[in-house]
Amino acid sequence: MEQSSEEIGDLHLDVAEAYLEEGEYLCALPLLSTLVISEKYNLAVVWLRHAECLKALGHMEASAGSYTKVVDMAPLHLEARLSLATLQQQLGRPDEALKALESMYDSDTLSQDSSAAQKELKLLLHRSTLLKTQGQMQDYLDAMITMISMLLKVAMQRARVCVRSVTVSGKTHLRLVKVKDLLPENDDHVAAYLDNTGKTNVLSKEDWWQLLVTSVLTLGEVQRYAEAELLVESAMEFYSFYDNKPKRKEMEFFGLSATILDRNYYKAYNYIRLMLMDNVNLPQLWNVFNQLTITSQHQRHHRFCLRLLLKHPDNHALCVLCGHNAMVSGSFKHALGQYVQAFQTHPDNPLHSLCVGLTFFHMASQKFVAKRHILVMQGFSFLWRYVELRGECQESLYNLGRALHQMGLTHLAIHYYQKALSLPAQKLEDIDEWTYIHSPSSFSCTGLNNAALPVLHSLSPSFHPPSRLQGIAEDQVDLSREIAFNLSLIYQASGNMEMTRQLINTHCVV
Known part of the structure; x- marks a missing residue:
């Protein structure tokens, strides 16, 4: 048979393929082994049948060698490459498997x-x-x-x-x-x-x-x-x-x-703007939107919020955000109108009382204003409502003292600063849904540029934090440094440098 394989090799191949179709791999293997060593039938198709036969019999090493011959002879044969890569991976040769799958x-x-x-x-x-x-x-x-x-x-x-x-x-x-x-x-x-x-x-x-x-x-x-x-x-x-x-x-x-x-906030704003236009009532989107506008420092969201407010005048988040935008722009009356609208729909939210009160103080702090004392009284009435809703804690007393400080009532501001400084900072697990986080960019305080700013919500008004805030350091909810710094400014202005140094060294020195 070995001597006649060059002459009747095509017959041997037909018989071998018939054996393969019937699953008689042991009978087909000698015929195929004879053909692959011949000169005339040493072809890629014969090596392919030889590799398939060896693989079916479990001779993985020999089958991989036959598949390698197929790939060498016919580099564009996809099935041979895939089978060779699979065998090489099974044999623990990942590099050889990847080599078999190189671009054709x-x-x-x-x-x-x-x-x-x-x-x-x-x-x-x-x-x-x-x-x-x-x-x-x-x-x-x-x-x-x-x-x-x-x-x-x-x-x-x-x-x-x-x-x-x-x-x-x-x-x-x-x-x-x-x-x-x-x-x-x-x-x-x-x-x-x-x-x-x-x-x-x-x-x-x-x-x-x-x-x-x-x-x-x-x-x-x-x-x-x-x-x-x-x-x-x-x-x-x-x-x-x-x-x-x-x-x-x-x-x-x-x-x-x-x-x-x-950190590509310019592009991120484009995405969140499209999402809000499709679903204006989803609080999570407003939370992301407000964080992006705070971080990016762009002002283009002002007009977007105003246009969207015209289409959705009853949207609570838009109402408060437009109020914040107006406050930052110095349009205090416009901000007051937006905050009052939010206060009317959600009177038990302490954030709205705080915002309305602070707006009155900003209006009262302007150089030319009529009925300044009435504005101050209205501001304090809303601030006291905020304290009642929020409860006497470090944050609420600090904000009250900060307002008194801004109006120049330093003897009253000292009392509330000291009272706030004596209270412990809230633990993260005790923070409820009305906790506010620092947002220095939201407000500017007239005449006290170096003082720590009021504590305001840095997220959208619909934000409800979880029982424990993730990713926030414990000292970020502690206002003792801001309180001590503002209190030191008062003592420094009065010439009491000893108290100033004591407060700074105790609370503000790292």
């Missing part, structure tokens, strides 16, 4: 040949799975970005996002970057989109969506937040995702999270 085509071929693009996608999908199981996250992201960029090719051109190679620690990796002067390869976006869809139909739309979500989350895990946001921006330009409202909303939340973590 160059970029030009992939852009022109749909069949080649589909094969490359299958290869990349297996490679990414293998890289993730090995914990090689940067290489895994390279594979994921390559796949996603094939799907979002047209969308990325519209978003002016491209993939570039960079060298990190001596290795080449892929990065998503924003390019201002990126020119599209095809001006007909619709035709390009349809052509790209034909190349990427290996996976269903839902599978592509899961790949996209996984890519965004993984970029976040490795703290590549800017690239995660660029990927979201590109996905928002993809018709199939954008036209699906639930998916579009999820992408918006991913984009918001990525921009906040990247």
Whole structure:
């Protein structure tokens, strides 16, 4: 048989394949082993049948060697590459498994040949799975970005996002970057989109969506937040995702999270603004919106809040936020109107009484004002209501003393400062839903630029903190330093330097 294999090798191959179909692998193996060592039938297809036969018999090492011969002879044979990678992984050779899954085509071929693009996608999908199981996250992201960029090719051109190679620690990796002067390869976006869809139909739309979500989350895990946001921006330009409202909303939340973590508050504001326009009554969105406007230091949210208030005049969060914006801008009467509206709808909220009282004090502190004493009395009436609702604690007494300090009634301010200084700071687990957090940017105090400012809510008025505030240091709810500093200013102005030094050394020196 060995002597006639060169002449009747095709018959041997037919018999061997018949044995394989019947599951008679032991009978097929001698025939295939004879053929692979012949000169005429030493072909890739014969080595493939030989590898399959050895694999079925459990000879993994020998099967991997035969699959290697197939890949060497036919480097574009996808199934052989996938089987070889699986065997190498099972044999404990992860590097050899990854080598079997290296790219088969160059970029030009992939852009022109749909069949080649589909094969490359299958290869990349297996490679990414293998890289993730090995914990090689940067290489895994390279594979994921390559796949996603094939799907979002047209969308990325519209978003002016491209993939570039960079060298990190001596290795080449892929990065998503924003390019201002990126020119599209095809001006007909619709035709390009349809052509790209034909190349990427290996996976269903839902599978592509899961790949996209996984890519965004993984970029976040490795703290590549800017690239995660660029990927979201590109996905928002993809018709199939954008036209699906639930998916579009999820992408918006991913984009918001990525921009906040990247400290790109300008872009984060754009995301939260769109979300609020769709759902103006969701308190969590207002909490995020207010935190972004405080952190970003931009003033463009003022007009947005006013326009939205015209459409939703009964929205409580908008009412209070517009009041805050007016207060910061020095429009005290406008702020008073907004705070009073909030006070009328929620009279038992101590924050509203505090805001109304402070607004009266700011109006009374202006240089030219009629009925100054009436404004002061009205301010104190609301402040006392705030103290009653809030209870006598370090925070409420500090705010009362701070108001007296601002009006120049220092002998009364000393009493409440000292009383507040004698009270312990609230423990985090004891903080209830009416606790206020520092927000120095919310108010400015006339004539006392160096004094600590009133304690105000730094989140939206609908914020209800949990029983224990996470991520806040214990000393952040302790006002003893602010109280001692303001009290020292009073003693310093009166010439009592000993008391000033004692307060500073006791409470303000680290």
